Amino acid sequence: MTDKLKPLRDKIDAIDAQLLSLLNERAKVAQEVGHVKAETNAPVFRPEREAQVLRGVAERNPGPLAGTDVQTIFREIMSACRALEKRVTVAYLGPSGTFSEQAVYRQFGQAVDGLPCASIDEVFRATEAGTAEFGVVPVENSSEGAINRTLDLLLQTPLAISGEVAIAVHHSLMTKTGTMDGVTVICAHSQALAQCQVWLNDHYPQIERRAVASNAEAARLASQDASVAAIASEIAGGQYQLGVVHGHIQDDPHNRTRFAIVGKLQPGPSGNDRTSIVLAVPNKAGAVYQLLAPLAQHGVSMTRFESRPARTGTWEYYFYVDVEGHAQNPAVARALAELKSNAAFFKVLGSYPTSLY
Numbered sequence: 291m292t293d294k295l296k297p298l299r300d301k302i303d304a305i306d307a308q309l310l311s312l313l314n315e316r317a318k319v320a321q322e323v324g325h326v327k328a329e330t331n332a333p334v335f336r337p338e339r340e341a342q343v344l345r346g347v348a349e350r351n352p353g354p355l356a357g358t359d360v361q362t363i364f365r366e367i368m369s370a371c372r373a374l375e376k377r378v379t380v381a382y383l384g385p386s387g388t389f390s391e392q393a394v395y396r397q398f399g400q401a402v403d404g405l406p407c408a409s410i411d412e413v414f415r416a417t418e419a420g421t422a423e424f425g426v427v428p429v430e431n432s433s434e435g436a437i438n439r440t441l442d443l444l445l446q447t448p449l450a451i452s453g454e455v456a457i458a459v460h461h462s463l464m465t466k467t468g469t470m471d472g473v474t475v476i477c478a479h480s481q482a483l484a485q486c487q488v489w490l491n492d493h494y495p496q497i498e499r500r501a502v503a504s505n506a507e508a509a510r511l512a513s514q515d516a517s518v519a520a521i522a523s524e525i526a527g528g529q530y531q532l533g534v535v536h537g538h539i540q541d542d543p544h545n546r547t548r549f550a551i552v553g554k555l556q557p558g559p560s561g562n563d564r565t566s567i568v569l570a571v572p573n574k575a576g577a578v579y580q581l582l583a584p585l586a587q588h589g590v591s592m593t594r595f596e597s598r599p600a601r602t603g604t605w606e607y608y609f610y611v612d613v614e615g616h617a618q619n620p621a622v623a624r625a626l627a628e629l630k631s632n633a634a635f636f637k638v639l640g641s642y643p644t645s646l647y
């Protein structure tokens with residue numbers, strides 16, 4: 291056994307030596323890029339370029355490594371190279387251990403400084419004030435729909451959406467002891483309680499459910515009190531040394547949350563982009579139908595349509611619309627110009643590379 295392993299491990303050692311030297315060669319070039327950017331005050335993080343690199347490696351990947359695994363590796367290589375230029379600070383809905391934090395690392399890699407915030411409002415404020423260069427906020431969940439607070443804040447903010455990332459949301463029921471003995475209350479964020487309600491009705495209909503500020507907060511409470519069970523990610527549970535009673539308890543096995551990256555940056559086209567807009571129409575018959583007609587006329591696909599009641603009383607609803615393509619794409623630009631001319635309110639929230647996941 292040892293005789294057979296030794297030459298193979300020697301081979302791996304030799305390949306690792308080459309990888310190490312190539313990685314550092316790459317890092318030095320990234321440092322040079324950093325110097326060029328510093329001269330012109332250009333932004334360090336370029337999501338459109340990173341999206342192109344990640345799509346490129348998956349397309350060219352000969353295997354046997356899976357394309358998504360190759361992307362994860364390159365995401366970290368770019369994150370480390372970027373950090374040599376400058377470390378990026380990213381605000382997110384904390385505390386540590388939330389799905390929002392996972393979204394930060396999925397988008398930026400590990401070489402970032404995360405800034406946990408107490409609320410979605412605070413994520414926007416920290417990013418608007420420049421305390422963080424970017425903020426990561428949840429936009430919609432595949433089971434529960436839109437995150438209304440985020441939609442309302444997107445309407446007002448001067449920030450632009452510069453990226454999106456989708457995270458698989460798997461919930462676990464966890465306690466300090468790893469059993470349900472003596473548990474009198476199940477704590478979680480209201481969204482998580484809603485996403486697990488059928489399962490909870492089946493398994494623990496008698497136990498009180500309590501909504502708390504975040505799933506990570508629920509995990510923290512459970513770590514201090516054996517009568518509290520938490521619904522959270524296993525990552526959050528691990529941070530508080532909780533034992534898993536049941537895993538994957540979300541009602542929809544494909545439960546996902548989509549997050550938006552907000553910041554002052556407006557990325558250029560990456561070749562596979564999405565544009566998010568908000569608009570409102572005067573309250574009259576056929577207005578919504580007419581509003582969207584320019585998209586079809588210019589061959590622009592709509593990928594999302596969401597409405598929110600306008601609370602100003604002036605218009606009935608705000609419509610949040612996502613379309614395929616960058617706002618600099620001529621067909622998209624023409625469609626947007628027409629939408630704008632028909633709308634009582636119109637705002638481009640941003641154009642950004644489509645999520646890889």
Ligand SMILES: C=C(O[C@@H]1C=C(C(=O)O)C=C[C@H]1O)C(=O)O
Binds near residue numbers: 337
């Ligand atoms: C090196 C650059 O800066 C950053 C790092 C990148 C990388 O390591 O490939 C890509 C884009 C930027 O976020 C660049 O802009 O090319």
